[in-house]
Amino acid sequence: MFSRQRKARVLFGLSDIILTTLAFETAYRTRAVLHLHFVFYLTLQQKALVLGGALVGWVLLGIWLEVYDRLDSAHPTVILRDTARQCVYGTLGLVVLEYLIRLDLSRLFLLMFASLAWVLLVLFRLTAGRIVGVIRREFGAPHYVMVVGTGERALRLGRDLEASANYGVKLRGFLSEHAEGFPAEIALKVSHKVYPVGDLQAILRQHVVDEIVFAVGSESLAELEEVFLLCDEEGVRTRVVVDFFPHVNSTVSLDRLGSTPLLTFSAAPYDEIRLLVKRLTDFLIAAAGLVVLAPFMAAIAWAIRLTSPGPVIFRQVRCGLNGRRFLFYKFRSMCENAEELKDSLSHLNTRETAFKIPDDPRLTPLGRYLRKFSIDEWPQLWNVLRGDMSLVGPRPAVPSEVDQYKRWQRRRLRMRPGLTCLWAVSGRDNVDFETWMKMDMQYIDNWSLALDWKILLRTIPRVLTGHGAN
Numbered sequence: 001m002f003s004r005q006r007k008a009r010v011l012f013g014l015s016d017i018i019l020t021t022l023a024f025e026t027a028y029r030t031r032a033v034l035h036l037h038f039v040f041y042l043t044l045q046q047k048a049l050v051l052g053g054a055l056v057g058w059v060l061l062g063i064w065l066e067v068y069d070r071l072d073s074a075h076p077t078v079i080l081r082d083t084a085r086q087c088v089y090g091t092l093g094l095v096v097l098e099y100l101i102r103l104d105l106s107r108l109f110l111l112m113f114a115s116l117a118w119v120l121l122v123l124f125r126l127t128a129g130r131i132v133g134v135i136r137r138e139f140g141a142p143h144y145v146m147v148v149g150t151g152e153r154a155l156r157l158g159r160d161l162e163a164s165a166n167y168g169v170k171l172r173g174f175l176s177e178h179a180e181g182f183p184a185e186i187a188l189k190v191s192h193k194v195y196p197v198g199d200l201q202a203i204l205r206q207h208v209v210d211e212i213v214f215a216v217g218s219e220s221l222a223e224l225e226e227v228f229l230l231c232d233e234e235g236v237r238t239r240v241v242v243d244f245f246p247h248v249n250s251t252v253s254l255d256r257l258g259s260t261p262l263l264t265f266s267a268a269p270y271d272e273i274r275l276l277v278k279r280l281t282d283f284l285i286a287a288a289g290l291v292v293l294a295p296f297m298a299a300i301a302w303a304i305r306l307t308s309p310g311p312v313i314f315r316q317v318r319c320g321l322n323g324r325r326f327l328f329y330k331f332r333s334m335c336e337n338a339e340e341l342k343d344s345l346s347h348l349n350t351r352e353t354a355f356k357i358p359d360d361p362r363l364t365p366l367g368r369y370l371r372k373f374s375i376d377e378w379p380q381l382w383n384v385l386r387g388d389m390s391l392v393g394p395r396p397a398v399p400s401e402v403d404q405y406k407r408w409q410r411r412r413l414r415m416r417p418g419l420t421c422l423w424a425v426s427g428r429d430n431v432d433f434e435t436w437m438k439m440d441m442q443y444i445d446n447w448s449l450a451l452d453w454k455i456l457l458r459t460i461p462r463v464l465t466g467h468g469a470n
Contacts, residue, residue: 009068010273013059015124020058023116024051031109042103049101050094057093058117061086079125087118142170145211146203148224150176150186150194153241154215160257161213162189172209175200177220197227204234204410205403210322213262215241228265235267235411235444268414269447277449282391286384293378300331300375308364310336313379318396321416326388328396329379333367334360374463380419392452393418394440412440415447425458 028042042050062068067082091114098105145161147154154174161171175197176182185191195203203209212231214224221240231238232250239255239262250265269275301312310332318328335341341362363371370376383389389396396417402410423431423439431439443451 012068016058019120027113053097057090061089083121087114143168143210144170144172144208146172147213148175149215157215158188211237213239233407235414238265282384286381289381307366319402323413331376333370333376334362338362390416390418392455409437415444420459
């Protein structure tokens with residue numbers, strides 16, 4: 001949650017690199033047009049060295065001056081002041097670098113560079129909050145948080161959470177550690193409902209909750225052991241507003257919101273940088289895949305339309321990251337009324353929770369072929385592009401199946417669902433449901449970018465040969 005602020009700092013640092021490069025190149029090309037009294041040229045190596053020094057200096061100054069910590073919420077005068085300091089100090093650093101590497105740069109060039117950098121950075125930073133808001137509104141899902149506690153510590157945390165709304169954080173409500181005698185609502189900027197903590201399991205099943213923060217006294221923590229266990233088994237990320245922590249089987253890390261120290265217990269991957277790389281990889285590969293496969297997908301759509309009545313694309317609601325619902329796409333491989341026939345074929349089901357029939361009679365002749373080689377899954381590249389799914393992750397389940405999950409199985413919802421997964425390369429449809437769930441837990445507990453690539457590479461021969469598919 002609060003690592004989104006760290007992610008924002010990374011994005012602002014990248015914007016500095018791009019805009020400073022643009023200012024440098026513009027100033028360098030302009031110097032030839034202005035016919036400066038002092039004419040100078042830089043070789044490619046010299047230019048790379050000076051520009052590289054400028055970029056490193058600008059970013060390090062941004063970190064040192066804490067410019068990136070307040071960009072999307074700072075007052076315009078603060079942005080003007082901080083950007084001016086960054087550009088002035090950065091230019092002085094370039095003068096020092098020029099002296100060390102024995103270059104003779106035009107002072108007018110340096111002045112143009114610093115001025116252009118200041119103008120570009122100010123223009124971007126003054127609109128950064130609006131830009132970030134638009135991006136989060138259009139492409140980012142809200143991050144829902146609940147606070148356990150109703151005392152002053154919890155109220156202070158609630159105010160901080162409301163102040164983090166620009167980062168996509170939404171305060172879902174409060175949970176009272178007491179069974180009775182608590183207020184029905186807590187009024188901050190807006191009113192938030194207060195629930196008894198005993199309702200948490202039902203709340204997790206009925207609402208999307210990404211994180212839970214415990215803001216209670218140390219004397220109450222021992223009484224909340226079962227709540228911690230519930231969150232741990234369901235894979236809900238939890239944080240404790242204390243300087244010690246109870247025993248839970250999650251990765252523990254330290255975070256801070258304002259002046260409040262928080263211990264984070266995460267039972268699912270939490271490295272924001274690696275997860276960002278995973279998301280960028282998903283986006284690029286999905287986009288490329290859709291472009292390359294577009295003519296083949298058009299031919300398949302035409303073949304489906306010719307060989308059986310019904311829509312080309314099968315749409316179904318599935319459960320995504322942390323229980324979010326999304327519309328899932330596949331090429332239709334079954335007869336048009338396949339869902340209506342499901343109850344009459346339930347006696348043939350071979351899975352405990354998921355519905356799976358060997359040699360499913362609802363499959364069309366073409367659909368059987370599409371299933372065997374996973375061609376019916378190609379439209380899910382659109383789900384990957386949208387961010388509903390990933391290339392690698394637990395397969396997305398339908399809500400009715402999720403409702404039947406045991407508590408420990410619900411932790412698989414804490415990873416973005418994928419096109420392929422560990423069990424898909426370890427037997428595909430021959431794996432029983434219990435083993436399937438355990439393999440998903442194994443994937444979540446051992447996740448890495450290298451593991452994703454290993455699964456992707458192992459998926460290719462499985463798909464090409466149709467091995468393990470029914």
